[in-house]
Each structure stands twice: as C-alpha cells, then as structure tokens.
Amino acid sequence: MSAVWQAAWAAVRRRILQTTVIGVVVLLSTATMVIALGLLDAASRPFDRAFAEQRGAHAVAAFDTGKTSPAVLKETARKPGVEAAAGPFGQTSVSLAPGSVSFLTGPLRVVGRGEPGGPVDDVKVWSGRWATGPGEIVVNATPPAVGTMAPFPLGGKIVTPEGSRLTIVGYAYTLSRTADAWVSPAQMETMHPTATQMLYRFTSAATQAEVDRGMDEVASDLPKGALLAAQSYLTVKAAIASGPGVYVPFLMVFGVLGVLVAVLIVANVISGAVVSGFKHIGVLKSLGFTARQVVSVYLLMVSLPTLAGCLLGTVGGALATGPLLTSAFQGMGMDLGSVGLNPWVCAAALVSMPVLVALAAVVPAMRAHRLSAAEAISAGSAPKPGRGLRIQRVLSGSRLPRSISLGLGLPFTRPGRSAMTLVAVLLGVTTATFATGLVGTVTQFGKATTHASAAQITVQPGQPQFGEKAARLSDRETEQMLRKLEGTRHVTADVHVPVSVVGSSRGVVADFLRGDADTLGFQDQLVTGRWVEGAGEAAASSAFLRSRDLKVGDELTLEVGGKQTRTKIVGSLMGQQDTLYADWATLSPLGLDVTRLNSRYQYLVQVAPGTDVGDYMASVRAADGGLYPRGNEQATTFTAAVLSLSSVLTLMLASVAALGVFNTVVLNTRERRRDLGTLQSIGMTPRQVIAMTVTSMAAVGAVGGVLGIPVGVLAHRVIMPIAAGAAKVDLARSTMDVWQVPVLAALGLAGVAIAVAGAYIPARAATRLAIAETLHNE
Numbered sequence: 001m002s003a004v005w006q007a008a009w010a011a012v013r014r015r016i017l018q019t020t021v022i023g024v025v026v027l028l029s030t031a032t033m034v035i036a037l038g039l040l041d042a043a044s045r046p047f048d049r050a051f052a053e054q055r056g057a058h059a060v061a062a063f064d065t066g067k068t069s070p071a072v073l074k075e076t077a078r079k080p081g082v083e084a085a086a087g088p089f090g091q092t093s094v095s096l097a098p099g100s101v102s103f104l105t106g107p108l109r110v111v112g113r114g115e116p117g118g119p120v121d122d123v124k125v126w127s128g129r130w131a132t133g134p135g136e137i138v139v140n141a142t143p144p145a146v147g148t149m150a151p152f153p154l155g156g157k158i159v160t161p162e163g164s165r166l167t168i169v170g171y172a173y174t175l176s177r178t179a180d181a182w183v184s185p186a187q188m189e190t191m192h193p194t195a196t197q198m199l200y201r202f203t204s205a206a207t208q209a210e211v212d213r214g215m216d217e218v219a220s221d222l223p224k225g226a227l228l229a230a231q232s233y234l235t236v237k238a239a240i241a242s243g244p245g246v247y248v249p250f251l252m253v254f255g256v257l258g259v260l261v262a263v264l265i266v267a268n269v270i271s272g273a274v275v276s277g278f279k280h281i282g283v284l285k286s287l288g289f290t291a292r293q294v295v296s297v298y299l300l301m302v303s304l305p306t307l308a309g310c311l312l313g314t315v316g317g318a319l320a321t322g323p324l325l326t327s328a329f330q331g332m333g334m335d336l337g338s339v340g341l342n343p344w345v346c347a348a349a350l351v352s353m354p355v356l357v358a359l360a361a362v363v364p365a366m367r368a369h370r371l372s373a374a375e376a377i378s379a380g381s382a383p384k385p386g387r388g389l390r391i392q393r394v395l396s397g398s399r400l401p402r403s404i405s406l407g408l409g410l411p412f413t414r415p416g417r418s419a420m421t422l423v424a425v426l427l428g429v430t431t432a433t434f435a436t437g438l439v440g441t442v443t444q445f446g447k448a449t450t451h452a453s454a455a456q457i458t459v460q461p462g463q464p465q466f467g468e469k470a471a472r473l474s475d476r477e478t479e480q481m482l483r484k485l486e487g488t489r490h491v492t493a494d495v496h497v498p499v500s501v502v503g504s505s506r507g508v509v510a511d512f513l514r515g516d517a518d519t520l521g522f523q524d525q526l527v528t529g530r531w532v533e534g535a536g537e538a539a540a541s542s543a544f545l546r547s548r549d550l551k552v553g554d555e556l557t558l559e560v561g562g563k564q565t566r567t568k569i570v571g572s573l574m575g576q577q578d579t580l581y582a583d584w585a586t587l588s589p590l591g592l593d594v595t596r597l598n599s600r601y602q603y604l605v606q607v608a609p610g611t612d613v614g615d616y617m618a619s620v621r622a623a624d625g626g627l628y629p630r631g632n633e634q635a636t637t638f639t640a641a642v643l644s645l646s647s648v649l650t651l652m653l654a655s656v657a658a659l660g661v662f663n664t665v666v667l668n669t670r671e672r673r674r675d676l677g678t679l680q681s682i683g684m685t686p687r688q689v690i691a692m693t694v695t696s697m698a699a700v701g702a703v704g705g706v707l708g709i710p711v712g713v714l715a716h717r718v719i720m721p722i723a724a725g726a727a728k729v730d731l732a733r734s735t736m737d738v739w740q741v742p743v744l745a746a747l748g749l750a751g752v753a754i755a756v757a758g759a760y761i762p763a764r765a766a767t768r769l770a771i772a773e774t775l776h777n778e
Helices: 004-014 015-042 045-053 070-078 183-190 208-218 233-241 244-276 278-286 293-327 343-368 373-379 387-394 402-413 415-450 473-483 542-547 582-590 612-625 637-671 673-681 685-727 741-766 771-775
Strands: 060-064 082-094 108-112 123-129 136-140 155-161 165-173 181-183 195-202 227-232 457-461 488-501 510-517 526-529 537-541 555-560 563-573 580-583 601-607 627-631
Touching: 004 015, 004 293, 015 293, 015 637, 070 082, 082 183, 082 208, 082 233, 108 183, 108 563, 123 580, 183 510, 195 208, 195 233, 208 227, 208 233, 227 233, 233 537, 278 293, 373 387, 402 415, 402 685, 415 637, 415 741, 457 473, 457 673, 473 488, 473 601, 488 582, 510 582, 537 542, 542 563, 555 582, 563 582, 580 582, 601 612, 637 741, 685 741
Parallel strands: 108 181, 136 165, 510 580, 537 563
Antiparallel strands: 060 195, 060 227, 082 108, 082 195, 123 165, 136 181, 155 165, 457 601, 457 627, 488 510, 488 555, 488 601, 526 563, 537 580, 555 563
C-alpha cells in the first residue's frame, strides 16, 4: 500500500496544474450542488419546524354557540386521536368603521383569549403586550425584518360599526392563522360572540384525509350542524410555501444543469487525467505494479484534490446559501432562526462528489488495467493514427489559413473528449440563456406589479392619527400643485378603499385611480382582457379571480358603508395579491369622501427624464409641509434575490465549463507535443500555434453556443409558467417576450467566449515549448 501511496503522491506533486484544475472544478461543482439542493430542501422544512415550535393547530374549528356549549366542547379534547386541544374561545367578525387605523382591512376575525400560550397555538407577541383589559386588542401581523423597526405603531384605534373603540396594545403572529386579532375573554363577551373556536392537534395529521378523520371523530357526538367550519393546517402550509415555491422550479433547472455540468466536466477532467497518464501507467506496470495497484494509484491520485475541492466547495456553498434562504423566507411570519441548511445537503455533497470522481476515473483506469505495459506506453503517446484525417484533408483543400484549418480539424482527433467538452459548453450557454430570460421575466414582473419604473415618486398626505402633520391643500389642489411643479410629467391619484364583495365572505382593498393611470403600464400587466376605460369597469389580479372562482366578463357588486355599486371585470392582471382596480368615477355611487375614508390615498408621480428626484421631493415638501413624498424602489427583494442567485450560479457553471475547456486543451497540447514541435520546426510561428489551438476550441464553443440558445429559451418557456403556477399567479405576455436580437447574439458568442477563455492560456504555453527538447523527448 505504501508503494501505491508514494506513486500517487508523486503524481499529484508532479502534475500541479492538472491537480489544481481537478480541485477547482470539484469545488465549484460541489458549491453549485449545495446551493441548489439547499434551497430546494428549504422550500417546505422551515414551516414544519416553526409549526412544531409553536405547537400549531392541525385544525381550527368554529362551532355554533346555539347548538353546543363550552362544557361539551371541552370534552372533545378527550376524543381518540386528539393529542392536545385549546379552547373554547369566543369568536366574532368585526367590520371596520371610519376612524380605524388605515393599514387594516375588514372584516376581522376576532377571538377572545386569556393568554397567548397554551397546549395548542403558542402565539408569539413580538411588539407590545397581550390584551388583558377592556378596550384592548392585539393584532395578528407578520414580524418585521431583523434589524428594522415595527411597521405599525402601538396605540392605533379600531372602530366597530357600533361605535366601540379598541386600542391596539400589541402585535403578534401565529403560523396557524387562528385569528386576525385577539381580545380578552371579558371583552369578547361585550362583543357578543357569534361562534366558539377550538384548536386541535391530532396524533396523526400528515395528510388531509387524516385531519378530516380527526375532525369527524371530534364532531361525532355533537348535534348535526354544530360544526360550522374547520381550517386545516395543510391549507396554511400550502399558502406560505407559495412564496418559496416561486424559487423551486427554476432552482430545479439550475440544480439539474449544475449537476449535469459537474458530472460531465468532472468526468471529462478525470478521465482525461487518466488517459493522459497511460504512458505513466505503462511505466508503473513495467516496474512491477499489479493491475489493481495501477487502478488504485490513479483513483488515489484524483481523489486527493477531489476531497480538498469537495470540502471547500461544501463550506462555500453552505455560506452562500444562508443569505439566499433569508431572502427567500423573509416576511413569512416565521422565525428566520429556524431557517437553515439541512445537514443532509452537505453530507450528500461530501459523499456524492467523491463517488462521481471515482466512477469517472475507474472506467479509463480499468481500460489501462487490461493493457500490457508496452501497449499502455504506446497509447499514452498520442491519439490513434488516422483519427480526423478525412476532415483534415477536406479542410486543407479550403482557402482557410493553414493554422485555422488545422485547428478546425483537431476536435475530431479526440471525438469523445471533444463531445463531452461540447456538451459542457452547451450547458453553460443554456444556463446563461435561461438565467437571462429569468432575470428579464422577474424584472418585467416587478416593474408591472409595482409600477416602480413608471412612477418614480409617491406623495402621501399626512395622517394625524399617526402623529403626522395634516396636508394644507385639498385633494384636487394637491393634484394641481403637483402637475405645475417643474419636472412633473404625469400624476395619478390613487386611493385604497376596503370594500366588501356582495356574495363573498372575503373583502378586498380596491384601488380607485384618477388622472394618468394609463401611463403606469397596467397594459403590460394584462393576462387576458383589457384595461379599465371608464366608470363601472374593473380589472382584477388573477389571484383575486382564482380565489373567488371568477373570470373576465363577470360582474361584481361592491359595498362600502351600506352603499353599493355594480362593476364589470374587463381584465385580468398578474399578481400574487388580492387586488382590484377601478376608475375613480366608480366611487360616485358610493358617495365617499376620500379625505375621510379609512384608507391611505396617494399620488403617483412620473417625472421627466433628467429630473433630480431628491430636488423634486424637496419642492413638494416646500409646497405643503403636510405632504410626504418618497422615492419608489426600483427592485423588489424577490427580484434582487433572483438576480443574485442567477448571477452566482451562472458564473459558477460558466467557470466550470471554461475550466473543462482549459483541461481539454492542456491534455491535447501535452498529447500533441511532438506534432507541435514538428510544426514549429517547419516554420509555424507562435501566433499561428495559438490561433490553431484556440480555433480548435472556438469551433466547439460556437457549436455549443448555437445549440445552447434554443435549449435555454425552451427551458425558459417551460419553467417560467411552472414557477408562476407555484406562486399562484398568471404571467402576462410582456413578461415572457424578453428576448432581443442583441441579447441572443451575445449569448451565441458566450459559447465562443467560454471556449476561448479556457483555451488561450494553455495555447500560449504551447508556444513556449523548446522544439529540440520536445522532439528529443518524444
């Protein structure tokens, strides 16, 4: 065994360049695998961990107070299959009257609960305190990002239609979504509860069928109709996972491409290292090494840099995955401390990559195992005679410079190796093409849904209930003032009004627009139908339509404060949020005064090119100290996450592909030392040698680029609708038509760039060979 180790260690030290290439290729491939697998695994696991920590409710049940009593409901906790139960709690629905805080929309599901903890649904209070006295309420809200301030202040008022005023004393959250707000049991009694809530955890609740069986057992001895409704935790889990679910489909593409490129490049590099060592293998055999010892030498030789690269790649991939996980799960009501990289991902990378390398090395090593010493030495000298001669003869008859024709024929001397290099370049270009389309789609989606590219500035009148100075100008006066300011191009008034949809238990915050709404790019957001053209028409998000089983052409009756108006849905817009857009004139039948609505109204301002946004906002504040302008962000957190992830993985895969080309040229140069020496001895200049070597790989890169573009475009066309489906949104045509001729041309050249980048350095090194020494050694 010591002879095997000494021979392997000597080969590693002698082949520094080859050892470095193997280590770097394995490092980048392992890091890519860790990132892809880590994000894929994280798509659902954080919910399960956080849900278990909060002792989340597998079922949230509402019972009819007239058909069953609290004492009877307490006994249901002893039913077979019930692991734990909490309640009974009084429950009612509260609509919001004018004077309530503007960031809430009604109706609210309010539950009377004495304390946040308990055997089921341990509610986390992250700001303020729990409601214990009369007139106090705690609101269910997602905790803010780490290091940022609470988005809503304490002390705000919730006003009920009956005139009751509840003061917000705390903010809390629960993954079980058992309530929109909580009050004390004594306060709930004064609000006349309309239902009784019970929370259950079951011994078996992995599937919806098991949850249903648990609820059937709970309700088995109750009067018919006593159970009003039951919410399964699986529904909540699916809703929360729809955010990270956007990442999953394209991560699968990156993951598959990353694994394919890693497999092909590692196999190419390792098999090439063994094949280029056939001569060394012959020498070992002539010295008395057995066939098994020869195979062991080469497995050990490639395993040493592999283990180092795999270890460093796993560590680097784990470090890179952390920020991406934080970005993916931020704002989902979960403790980000529970979001982390699963140890099995690192273990899988540490085990799979060495196994892959061993398999790639065994095949050519076993081939050498069967050769005699003389045959191995001969096989290691150069490719078999005659390979590519027919192609060379055809090319030699062309008018191409001899260095170019020779270079174009070189890939055919090693067709297997050239084919693997071609596929690696193809996958590199495919990855770049898909990533470019992905970034274009996400950017277009962000622009269309946030209107950041259209309205650079948002101006909001002050809200005295939040301690802000009230605007001096009226609504119309503010709009006219903004239009007269220097640099103003377009102004759109936008008011958010919580409305009820007659026939639906769910309300919606409708946006009523006035002014230059047509310039905000809503047309680019359309999936089907058209944009709003006047009163009585509305456009809704696909999420709004899907959740209410509606379609373009249906009519809705909107209700605010007992007054109704009829609207027709004329267009479907993409978007994850429950949104409804209508013309300002639709407000007329409702008789609403926007300045007194329980809502936040604002002005979306588009400025002329070249206008300084900071100076413009200063002019707004100078005109009216009660106006609060702010610049719109040009990129969402999700867009930034996609951009960073796409850039990192694309760069890593392109680097791996370039290293594969580099390795191929190094091996080809070493195998053709005699040919290169002969060509230089008969007058080929160093520049011609470089041109020949680079041309050989540039041809492979050009073919890979031409083939990789349609594959990447096809992947984009297939994967993006899947990603949108995971997020439960539809994509507009504008988000898919992101390809421009210059971009495609640049992508076509990417394959050549990858090949040339990998080929230039070893080609330049080939010109430094001493001719006499080369021919003498050969």
